[in-house]
Amino acid sequence: MKQRHVHSLFQRLLLTLIILVLLISSIFFISLLNSSALQDLKASSFNLFDQRVMYRSDAIQKNLNERCLDTDDVAMIISATHPLYEHRKTLTSPYLNEDILNRLHSLTKTKKINGIYLILDKEVFHSKEYPAFYLQDASPEESFNDKTDITAKYGDAALLKQNDFILDQNWKPSLTMKEDEDTFDFYFKPKKAAEENPQLNMLNCGYWSTSSHMADSPTPLLSYNIPLFNQDHQVYGVLGIDLSVEYLKNYLPYEELNDHSKKAFLLANRESDDAYHIILSNGPAYSAYLKYDTSIVLTDAPYGKRISAPALSDDTLACAHQLKLYSSFSPFQDTLWYLIGVGSEDEIFYSTKQIHQLLLYACITALIIATLVALYGSMLFTKPIRALATRLRQTPVTTNKIELPKTHIKEIDELSASIEDLSYHLHGAETRLSYVLHTIDIPIGAIEIYNERKVFCTEKVGTLLGFRDPSKMEYTFKAFMEEIQLFNKKIISSEKQINTEHRTSDIYLIHVTNSAEQTCWLRFLINRVEGNRVIVVSDVTLEIQEKEHLMYERDHDVLTQLLNRRAFRVHCEAILKQADLKTCAMVLWDLDNLKLVNDTYGHDAGDHLICALADVLQKERGPNCIAARMAGDEFLLFYHHFENEEAILKHIRHIHEVVNETEMHFGNDDITRVKVSAGISWMPKDAMDFDTLIKHADFAMYEVKNTQKGNIRTFSEEHYLHNNLIFDGRQELMNILEEQRVSYAFQPIVDAKTGAVLGFEALMRPNSDILKTPSDVMQVAKTQKQLHRVEYMTWTQSLSHFSQQVAIDKQWKLFINSIPSIPMLDEIKQYLEEHYHEYLSKIVIELLESEEIEHSYMLSKQDFCRRWHAQTALDDFGSGYSSDHRLFNAQADYVKIDMEFITNIARDKGRQMLVKSVVSFAHSHDIKVIAEGVETHEDLVYLIQHDIDYLQGYYIAKPAYAIKDIEESKQQEIRAIYKEI
Structure with missing residues (x-):
């Protein structure tokens, strides 16, 4: 059994408290994780970011709408440019141009x-x-009384100077543009939209674009352009405004997204593709990566969108809000403008992560504090218990009563009191036990070794182990080992025994010489108890001697003191396992005159005769020979490791002579010589195993007993093969008869005219691997004079099987094979009349035609038949003694022609003549004829055509254990054949 680990109370208490703290913390965290609080907090962080972007998108949209040209602004410009268009006077009219400029x-x-x-x-x-x-204002938020803050990029120089406008250093009088260049979309796209959509007004054709070409600006400009056309919708110009990107950044303060300047606003547009084209980026963390005209892609993320752009990490998130810069009628409504807020996940969810970290730090701190508290509490709680345990360890083993200090803890003080009481009672019990053991003088003692330091012994240990001071009871470990070394010198032998009851203990049996120089046996039972070794020593000399005596009686015959058959087998099989056995022999001896002595002088004299033979065998057997009494008057000798057969035969003949010369005196000085026979089987010539050697020696003895007693005979393989059935079947027959180990199969006998079943013949089926057929049983029974028992078994068992399957009102008969040489015994008649009298009228006794029938025996069976209205049949007619004479004298009701004369009768003239004569003779004496062995259709037809009364054979039905009618098809076949006659 596996020993469990030992833990202190402090460890258990501390572990329990720590598990409790961990359990509470786990419940808290599991509850927190299973709730949506953390997810809601994360969603709230992103929603705050999204709301700030949405608020700024509303603000920038409002700002752009305020700076767009409205209907009044356009009307004001139209009113100034329309006269110019009407007169086609380009810029030659100072008055008109000046009005436009102002x-x-x-x-x-x-x-x-x-x-x-x-x-x-x-x-x-x-x-x-x-x-x-083109007039440009570098600081539109500042207001000047003059025009010093305005510079002119394009226009008539004289007119511009006349109106106090400062010319830009890159001033040009007019503009050169090409329609196929994207940089001039600010002009051509609104112009084209107005031309293609005559139903739209000028504002609906307004177009937002980016360009820096007109202003020659290093940074892009956001422009809003409106086409100008007359009442006929002929476009004659474009009016536009500029908003610099740097100026717009003032309205997109990235600081409001968070406090770490690690987020940014993006202004971008998107046309038909999925890419967003950046117009401006405001935020130092992303300005270097998300420049003007950079394309980005936004994909869905658990929170917002994830930005895919070169040089950006995968943890960058964004939220985009569309700016409604175009009406639903605008041709440019597919060009969408967005304000996008950008930030990393760490920045957006910064507050959420702070809360996560705070919770983690708080939990770790709580766990540390709780562990320290649990540690301190456990130490405080277990301190008095440790002190109590220390006091117990320091208490001497021989102390009569233990006194423990008070801890002022109720339960522990109660435990201390219980320990004190227990120690007192244990000391008393130990004293009483020692007194009892001393009084009754039981040779037993105990040794306890404490942690390899001290050793305590009971009072008898010193005497049992022969210590120098037998009365000493306490030793140091070193002194004890010195005594043990002296004890080891007295050990004769030792062995470790298998412990089936206490598997944790070791048991040793030691044969030693005691102080009186006598041998004795000591048993040591060694066990470990909480680190200490406990050894129980007991003197088991009487037990060992008693055991040896019982073993001797178990292995030896009580009368002759030779080995019995069981012990003889063990010894022989051990020798047979050895290699190079050379020549061996098994000899079976048998007293020839034991029965005569028993009958003449009594069984005591027979016992003396058996002992005399045993004494001779034991005395004369010599080396390499084992003697045993097999049973009764049979003895066995096993010779092994001999050089040849002659050496063994010489020894056997010598013993045979000595036995035959031995004289026994019985009664009135009657002298009787001992007579024996012997059978020998050799190894390896005759057999290689114990059982076969004895079997073959027994067969050799059997031959001696059945030929000439008093001789020696060796086993003959030829004789054994010829007579082995009788030899092997002797005991098997007895077993069959005792156990009724037979079954009966039933073969139907049918009417040759109608196919109806007349009855069934009971056929014996022995349940044996040796006597396999009825003829085997009969052969052995005849040699063993057991035919009367076979006859009894045949009658009782066949009727038993038949009565179990056939109702009493059924008219089927039972054909029983009776042995003609056995009379109808009274015990058979009595048994049948008591148990089966209702079935006796259905019996047909079959007399074996192969046996010579005793006339008186036949008369006894005929009388039995007449008494019970049964019938007789002569079986196997034609195969036995003087068949015609037998048929005439038997006065049978049926005659069964042997299958030897039925098989192939349809083609054999000789068989036909014989059967015709039997049928003619039988019918003339009113005897019915049954044909056995019908196996073909041709034979069936012939027999029916030639007046056979009944049929039996495999063609009609095979024998079966179940009794039932034959198949209807067979009955129809028989009737059809008979009908054709």
Whole structure:
């Protein structure tokens, strides 16, 4: 059994408290994780970020809408440009141009924009280039009384100077543009939209774009462009405003997204593809990566969108809000503008992670504090218990009563009191036990070894082990081992015994010489109890002697003191396992005149005769020979390791002579010589195993007994093969008769005219591997004079099987094979009349035609038949003694023609003549004829055609253990054949 680990109370208590703390913490964390609080907190963090972006998108959309040109602004410009268009006077009219210029200047102040421009179509105004005015305000939020904050990029220089506008260093009088260049989409796209959508007004054709070409700006500009057309919808120019990206950044403060400046605003547009094209990026953490005209892709994420862009990590999230810059009627409504907030997951969920860390630190701190508290509490709780345990360990073993200190803890003090009481009672019990053992003088003692330091012995240990001071009871471990070394010198032998009751203990049996120089046996039972070794020593000399005596009686015959058959087998089989046995022999001896002595002088004299033979065998057997009494008057000698057979035969003949010369005196000085016979089997010539050697020696003895007693005969394989059935079947027959080990199969006998069943013949089936057929049983029974028992078994068992399957009202008969040489015994008649009298009228006794029938025996069976209205049949007619004479004298009701004369009768003239004569003779004496062995259809037809009364054979039905009618098809076949006659 596996020993469990030992834990202190302190460890158990500390472990329990720690498990409790861990359990509570686990419940807290599991509850927190299973709840949606942490997920809600994370969602709230992102929603806050999203709301800030949405708020800023509303603000920037409002700002852009305020700076867009509305209907009044457009009307004001139209009213100034329309006369110019009507007269096709491009820029030659100072009055008209000055009016346009002043109105453009007025719009820069009211809209607070970075620039405003008017571009006239060169085709309409018949110019090589596009006439244009472009005024730029570097600080639209600041207001000046003069025009010093305005610079002119395009327009008539004289007119501009006349109106106090400062010319830009890159000033140009007109603009050169090409329609196939994307940089001029700000002009051509709104112009084209107006031309293709005549139903739309100018504002609906407005177009937002990015460009830096007109302003020659290093940074992109956000522009809003409106086409100008007359009442006939002919476009003659485009009016537009500029908002610099740097100026717009003032309205996209990334600081409001968080406090760490690690987020950014993006202004982007998207057309038909999935990519977002960045217009501006405001935020130092992303400005270097998300520049103007950079394309990004947004994909769905658990929270918001995830940005896919070069040089950005995968943990960058975004939320995008669309800016409604176009109406639903605008041709550019598919071009969507977005304000996008960008930040890393760590930044967006910074507060959530802080709360996670705070919870983790709080839990770890709580666990540490709880562990320290549990440690301190456990130490405080177990301190008095440790002190109590220390006091117990320090208490001497021989102390009569243990006194323990008080801990002032109720339960522990109660335990201490119980220990004190227990120690007192144990000491008393030990004293009483020692007194009892001393009084009754039981040779037993105990040794306890404490942690390899001290040894305590009971009072008898010193005497049992022969210590120098037998009265000494306490030793140091070193002194005890010195005594044990002296004891070891007295050991004669030792063995370890198998312990089936106490598997944790070791048991040793030691044969020693005691102090009186006498041998004795000591048993040591060694066990471990909580680290200490406990040894129980007992003197088992009487037990060993008694055991040896019982073993001797078990292995030896009580009368002759030779080995019995069981012990003889053990010794022989041990020798047969050895290699190179050379020549061996098994000899079976048998007294020839034991029965005569028993009958003449009594069984005591027979016992003296048996002992005399045993004495001779024991005395004369010599080396390499084992003698045993087999049973009764049979003895066995096994010779082994001899050089040849002659040496063994010489020894056997010598013993035979000595036995035959031995004289016994019985009664009135009657002298009787001992006479024996012997059978020998050799190894390896005759057999290689114990059982076969004895069997063959027994067969040799059997031959001696059945030929000439008093001789010696060796086993003959030829004789054994010829007579082995009788030899082997002797005991088997007895077993069959005792155990009724037979079954009966039943073969139907049918009417040759109707196919109806007349009855069934009971056929014996022995249940034996030796006597396999009825003839084997009969052969052995005849030699063993057991035919009368076979006859009894045949009658009782066949009727038993028949009565169990056939109802009394059924008219079927039972054909029983009776032995003609056995009379109808009274015990058979009495048994049948008591148990089966209702079935006796159905019996047909079959007399074996192969046996010579005793006339008186036949008369006894005929009388039995007449008494019970039964019938007789002569079986196997034609195969035995003087068949015609037997048929005439038997006065049988049926005659069964042997199958030897039925088989192939349809083609054999000789068989036909014989059967015809039997049928004619039988019918003339009113005897019915039964044909046995019908196995073909041709034979069946012939027999029916030639007046056979009944049929039996495999063609009609095979013998079976179940009694039943034959198949209907066979009955129809028989009737059909008979009908054709």
